[in-house]
Amino acid sequence: xxxxxxxxxxxxxxxxxxxxxxxxxxxxxxxxxxxxxxxxxxxxxxxxxxxxxxxxxxxxxxxxxxxxxxxxxxxxxxxxxxxxxxxxxxxxxxxxxxxxxxxxxxxxxxxxxxxxxxxxxxxxxxxxxxxxxxxxxxxxxxxxxxxxxxxxxxxxxxxxxxxxxxxxxxxxxxxxxxxxxxxxxxxxxxxxxxxxxxxxxxxxxxxxxxxxxxxxxxxxxxxxxxxxxxxxxxxxxxxxxxxxxxxxxxxxxxx
Amino acid sequence: xxxxxxxxxxxxxxxxxxxxxxxxxxxxxxxxxxxxxxxxxxxxxxxxxxxxxxxxxxxxxxxxxxxxxxxxxxxxxxxxxxxxxxxxxxxxxxxxxxxxxxxxxxxxxxxxxxxxxxxxxxxxxxxxxxxxxxxxxxxxxxxxxxxxxxxxxxxxxxxxxxxxxxxxxxxxxxxxxxxxxxxxxxxxxxxxxxxxxxxxxxxxxxxxxxxxxxxxxxxxxxxxxxxxxxxxxxxxxxxxxxxxxxxxxxxxxxxxxxxxxxxxxxxxxxxxxxxxxxxxxxxxxxxxxxxxxxxxxxxxxxx
Numbered sequence: 001x002x003x004x005x006x007x008x009x010x011x012x013x014x015x016x017x018x019x020x021x022x023x024x025x026x027x028x029x030x031x032x033x034x035x036x037x038x039x040x041x042x043x044x045x046x047x048x049x050x051x052x053x054x055x056x057x058x059x060x061x062x063x064x065x066x067x068x069x070x071x072x073x074x075x076x077x078x079x080x081x082x083x084x085x086x087x088x089x090x091x092x093x094x095x096x097x098x099x100x101x102x103x104x105x106x107x108x109x110x111x112x113x114x115x116x117x118x119x120x121x122x123x124x125x126x127x128x129x130x131x132x133x134x135x136x137x138x139x140x141x142x143x144x145x146x147x148x149x150x151x152x153x154x155x156x157x158x159x160x161x162x163x164x165x166x167x168x169x170x171x172x173x174x175x176x177x178x179x180x181x182x183x184x185x186x187x188x189x190x191x192x193x194x195x196x197x198x199x200x201x202x203x204x205x206x207x208x209x210x211x212x213x214x215x216x217x218x219x220x221x222x223x224x225x226x227x228x229x230x231x232x233x234x235x236x237x238x239x240x241x242x243x244x245x246x247x248x249x250x251x252x253x254x255x
Numbered sequence: 256x257x258x259x260x261x262x263x264x265x266x267x268x269x270x271x272x273x274x275x276x277x278x279x280x281x282x283x284x285x286x287x288x289x290x291x292x293x294x295x296x297x298x299x300x301x302x303x304x305x306x307x308x309x310x311x312x313x314x315x316x317x318x319x320x321x322x323x324x325x326x327x328x329x330x331x332x333x334x335x336x337x338x339x340x341x342x343x344x345x346x347x348x349x350x351x352x353x354x355x356x357x358x359x360x361x362x363x364x365x366x367x368x369x370x371x372x373x374x375x376x377x378x379x380x381x382x383x384x385x386x387x388x389x390x391x392x393x394x395x396x397x398x399x400x401x402x403x404x405x406x407x408x409x410x411x412x413x414x415x416x417x418x419x420x421x422x423x424x425x426x427x428x429x430x431x432x433x434x435x436x437x438x439x440x441x442x443x444x445x446x447x448x449x450x451x452x453x454x455x456x457x458x459x460x461x462x463x464x465x466x467x468x469x470x471x472x473x474x475x476x477x478x479x480x481x482x483x484x485x486x487x488x489x490x491x492x493x494x495x496x497x498x499x500x501x502x503x504x505x506x507x508x509x510x511x512x513x514x515x516x517x518x519x520x521x522x523x524x525x526x527x528x529x530x531x532x533x534x535x536x537x538x539x540x541x542x543x544x545x546x547x548x549x550x551x552x553x554x555x556x557x558x
Contacts, residue, residue, distance in 0.1 A: 013378040013507070014528055026381055095388075096350075097359060119346075123377050126362040127341075131350035140422040141318070143347040159316075161343045162265075162491050164431035167316050170424045182479030216359025217392070220371055220384040227535065231522075235542045242551045245523065248539055254500045254521055255443075255467060255556070 001056045002110065005046045005080060006103055006117040006129070007039040009064055009071035013122050024219045025092050026123070035071045038118025040078075041183040045148050046116050047079035048184065053150070057081050059110075063102055064091040069202065076197035077189035083200065088207035095215040096124075100132035105210035108137060112174060114155070119144045119178040130178035140175040146183055256285040259334040261325060263344050264293035264310060272340040274403030277301055279338060279396055281404055282367055290328050292321055295413050302407030306414045313416075316344075316425040322351045324416045329356060334391070341395035342491075353393040360393040361385050363510075365400040378509060379532040398491065398514050434486040436470065443469030443500045444519075446489055448512075449476040450505015450526065450545055457482050460504045463549050466556040472496070474506045490515035504545045508533030525549065 011031035020027045050056035060075040062068040063086040072083035120127040134141030147158035158166040234241040249255045262273035280287035289305040292313045339345035341363040353360040366373035371386035445464035464471040473483040490512040501519035517536045524537035
């Protein structure tokens with residue numbers, strides 16, 4: 001079986017974000033980067049499938065500047081077989097339609113049976129790329145999966161809806177699956193596997209090989225939102241702020 | 256300007272999110288028609304034309320069929336924008352429709368501006384102003400961003416499409432058991448988030464909940480990690496609550512959590528990150544390490 005996992009490298013969302021000098025994105029310097037959390041579940045699920053079936057080749061793809069190689073290496077250390085880095089220093093300025101086009105142009109002649117990716121990225125959060133890739137490659141697609149099982153040329157998945165409800169869906173291969181948080185428990189890479197990952201194939205491509213479309217959405221500007229609600233902010237020594245908080249709650253007759 | 260609003264029919268009802276789409280059309284001053292996959296006798300409170308595809312035939316989850324139905328209505332009505340909620344139904348369907356309609360998509364709109372549409376990014380710490388580069392576009396709206404507008408009665412036309420999807424089969428629903436905990440009835444909820452760090456620390460928050468006479472809640476990462484059971488989860492995929500007091504301990508405030516608790520009467524957030532989006536809804540924002548502060552609070556409240 002031939003499996004592709006698409007991963008994005010994103011900053012830690014706990015970071016302090018400021019608008020970049022071109023006014024269109026966040027300032028990418030001085031941030032700590034990691035694999036998009038949703039995509040980590042995608043990598044883990046692919047590796048579990050390989051462990052179960054044996055005859056599975058997992059390719060990990062990432063688009064972006066040189067730093068995204070770290071994300072690919074991490075996925076290789078988790079158990080993927082080879083990496084594809086599509087080098088693009090301006091990936092952040094591409095819209096989801098362009099990103100999906102790059103992925104599907106890379107994938108179109110490679111006969112992937114399953115493409116796993118996250119249901120969205122933590123930074124942009126458009127939740128479009130997976131479903132777009134499926135449309136472009138004419139594959140089946142189930143989004144937001146929280147449960148996965150393979151058998152008999154089909155996948156049985158559960159997709160998460162609102163209010164604690166899940167929809168059970170069976171899909172034939174080839175299929176694109178977008179992963180929701182909590183799909184599995186992602187393993188920690190072991191030191192030997194981190195070493196092994198360094199010797200695995202990691203091919204670099206230039207984005208111009210795969211991108212042949214204009215964006216369908218344009219960013220006019222990025223900005224810091226105004227605070228909606230002027231709540232009270234308590235800062236200082238824990239003992240003092242605990243007293244202050246209790247006083248407020250008592251004044252408001254809440255406790 | 257004309258919009259095609261794609262409503263949702265869920266658990267035997269027209270989902271209220273439909274009326275947020277109606278409000279959005281009003282805000283743009285646009286004409287609107289609507290589409291539902293639903294029983295053909297539903298009566299949306301909406302002044303306009305509604306196309307209904309029978310849910311018996313089109314099924315509740317059957318994206319390719321729903322996509323083609325929407326495209327059929329779009330062909331008849333020629334809208335500028337097709338609008339859906341940014342929900343599990345909407346974000347699944349929107350890109351499929353956008354691609355086949357040869358249009359761009361803007362996801363999770365929270366506001367409109369003269370020039371375009373405002374969307375959050377980086378866990379809502381920043382915003383972007385986006386504009387379709389194509390004449391038409393598919394738009395999804397963040398749940399709760401536009402106050403619902405309910406008015407009038409629709410003229411209904413049924414619509415059918417002769418396509419089947421051989422590749423995908425929806426086989427039913429699975430519902431999380433509530434397990435005796437009904438957070439919607441609690442007057443005080445004290446919730447633990449990712450900031451607790453590890454399972455052993457849940458106890459710290461649980462003790463505060465007890466000292467306050469409240470129920471223990473959780474954000475998604477805590478449930479995903481198996482530190483607390485799913486029936487304790489607050490948020491769109493868990494329970495939507497509105498207690499007298501909601502205390503969020505170490506919860507950054509992802510939109511799906513905020514949507515599940517922002518109607519609480521009084522909200523206290525305890526978080527190290529002053530920029531955490533939970534600050535947007537907090538009446539009191541305590542900048543502190545919960546592991547340090549919460550035990551002190553518990554002790555003071557117990558004595």
